[in-house]
Amino acid sequence: MITPTFLSTGNTVALAATGRKVSTAQMQKAMEVLSSWGLNVLQTPHLFSEAHAYLAGAEYTIADIATWPWVRNSHSFGFNMENFPNVQRWVGMIAERPAVRRGLKALEKAAA
Numbered sequence: 001m002i003t004p005t006f007l008s009t010g011n012t013v014a015l016a017a018t019g020r021k022v023s024t025a026q027m028q029k030a031m032e033v034l035s036s037w038g039l040n041v042l043q044t045p046h047l048f049s050e051a052h053a054y055l056a057g058a059e060y061t062i063a064d065i066a067t068w069p070w071v072r073n074s075h076s077f078g079f080n081m082e083n084f085p086n087v088q089r090w091v092g093m094i095a096e097r098p099a100v101r102r103g104l105k106a107l108e109k110a111a112a
Helices: 024-036 062-072 085-095 098-111
Strands: 012-015 040-043
Touching: 012 024, 024 040, 062 085, 085 098
Parallel strands: 012 040
Antiparallel strands: none
16 A cells, blocks of 8 residues: 555545535545545545635644645645645745744755
């Protein structure tokens, strides 16, 4: 079985709204694949949507803090966010938070 290295059997994952229409068949196939990897799959239509600013709803939580670096750097994994405007919006919104900006500045300074 091949799964992403940061996931383990029994972990819970959510399927996110992508900003474009996804057919029921496509959603079902994605759920089947993730389930075949031993993951518990939540279908969460509001995730990354315009109606909810953050992953868990209206408030910035640990879910955003833990997920943002992975999504921000998803191009490193070969993922193109071009078709995911709501995800792009969320990444940009998190990047503008003062503490995140300070952290990114410190990271750039340390890498120099």
